[in-house]
Amino acid sequence: MSAADVADATDLSAPQRLHLTCPAELPQLPALLALADRACAAAGADAAATYAVRLAVEEVVANIIAHGYGTTRQGPVALTLDWNVDRVRIDIRDHAPRFDPEAVPAPDMDAPWESRNPGGIGWALVTRLMTTIHHRYDPATGNRFTFTRDLAP
Secondary structure: OEEEOOOOOOOOOOOEEEEEEEEOOHHHHHHHHHHHHHHHHHHOOOHHHHHHHHHHHHHHHHHHHHHHHOOOOOOEEEEEEEEOOOEEEEEEEEOOOOOOHHHOOOOOOOOOHHHOOOOOHHHHHHHHHOOEEEEEEEOOOEEEEEEEEEOOO
């Protein structure tokens, strides 16, 4: 496991960065969420923005672990958080098989709970809470998820 600390947390007008690469395993999730919390605190994010960033990290990483690598493969997950006074940028990378966000069906939030299809709710929340969302896949480097969350009112 490797981690890089904040370069200079005194000047929030310049981008700051935290990074962690670790095995894509559930026991690693608290360390990744702690990194997200640390970045949000350093950026001066309010509770709503912090919640959104944590949710995005948790949802994407949990899905990488459960569905990307699954039970038959293992691999790394890399989380990088950049921020300044205006926004937090989340970059998550893995080497799991290709993920296609367009293939995730939108959940019917108006349907009764017992008749809803499982899955897709977390991704739908992430898309609603983030300012921008990008996904790229390259066979050589894997999946790359990049989200931003604006902090300015």
